[in-house]
Amino acid sequence: MEWIKVFDENFQWIGEDTRENVHQQGKWHETFHCWFVDRQFIYVQKRSDAKSDFPSLFDITAAGHLEATEKVEDGVREIEEELGVNVQFSRLTSVGVVRDIIKLPGFCDYEFAHVFIYVSSFEPTDFILQEGEVDSIHEIEKEDFIRLCSQEVNKVKCRNIMLDTVTEIGLDDFVPHHSSYFEAIAKKLAFV
Structure with a gap:
């Protein structure tokens, strides 16, 4: 059973609870988000179809919950x-x-997301994907992604870097993060 820290809406620590309870009861908790970028592209993962939450949807390059015993720096394990x-x-x-808030029937995800950007250059051989978690890594033109997050466009081209195939995707193909989350990411990426 995974235990995580619980906070009030002002980000004041109030205790710990299980991840399951936190999502069922809509309690605020911490997560670690890391977006990979280079000069031209932002990289996103496509979640495995075996995932219990949001299978086969696109998402942050790497992200996860911080366990109760972890500091933000420990999030790099994700x-x-x-x-x-x-x-x-x-x-x-x-x-x-x-x-970041995701509300669905029986699932209330209230996150204080510690968001990071990792700037480097990437090759398909750089990645060893966790089976059952991540299906593939895709690149999107950074400017296109910013326009998508800002809802200036409905679709962008997305290239699977492992298979070298291109498809068009929209925000509805992503994990349903709140629109304010995507807008905040777009503003941050504009300066990278």
Whole structure:
């Protein structure tokens, strides 16, 4: 059973609870989000179709819950677990804490997301994807992604870097993060 810290809406720590309870009862908690970018592209993952939550949807390059015993810096384990990429925390650029809410029947995800950007160049061979978690890694033109997050366009081209195939996707193909989350990410990416 995974235990995570619980906070009030002002990001004040109030205790711990299980991940299951946190999502059933809509309690605020911490997550770690890391977006991979280079000069031209932003990289997103396509979640495995075996995932219990949001299978086969596109999402943040690497992300996950911070366990009750972890500090924000420990979130880099998500990058290594999901993508097989070993990144030093000092190489990440913080863009702050972004509130993210996903509300669905029986599922209320209230996150204080510690959002980071990792700037580097990437090759398909850089990634060793966690089976059952991540299906593939895709690149989207950074400017196109910003316009998508800002809802200036409905679709963007997305290239699977492993298979070298291109498809068009929209925000409805992503995990249903709140629109304010996508807008906050677009503003942060505009300066990278």
